[in-house]
Amino acid sequence: MNKLNTLADFKRALQTPGVQLETLALSNGYTQGGLLYVSQVRPVIKADTTGVYLATEGSSNRGSFLGYGKASEWVFTGDVATNACGLSYRVLMPVSAEGE
Numbered sequence: 001m002n003k004l005n006t007l008a009d010f011k012r013a014l015q016t017p018g019v020q021l022e023t024l025a026l027s028n029g030y031t032q033g034g035l036l037y038v039s040q041v042r043p044v045i046k047a048d049t050t051g052v053y054l055a056t057e058g059s060s061n062r063g064s065f066l067g068y069g070k071a072s073e074w075v076f077t078g079d080v081a082t083n084a085c086g087l088s089y090r091v092l093m094p095v096s097a098e099g100e
Contacts, residue, residue: 004076004091011068015047018094021054021066024080025088041092 004010013019023040042054042063051067066089073084082088 003078004081006076007068007071007074010074010076010081010091011047013091013093014044014052016093019044020092020094022090022092023087024090025082025086 004013014021020041020043023038023042026038042056044052045055045063046053051065053062054064054066056063066087069083075082079091079093080088081091
């Protein structure tokens with residue numbers, strides 16, 4: 001996986017077929033439960049210009065939405081993206097895309 005340096009890099013990575021996000025940290029004040037857990041790996045099922053939809057267990061619809069927001073709301077370290085509200089994700093590229 002190439003290093004994420006900008007929001008544009010993050011968006012490009014999330015548009016790769018087969019990409020997944022691993023939740024590393026929940027947002028400030030968010031209690032674990034419901035549809036989102038630390039260490040949960042969820043595939044991106046749809047990406048558009050405003051964000052991505054992540055698959056959720058037992059849901060046949062578009063899943064949960066992660067909006068891109070503004071570049072100033074994100075910090076990128078290697079393959080990890082952390083937004084201002086405290087959510088942190090590791091981008092898991094599909095094996096076939098890593099060598100490209």
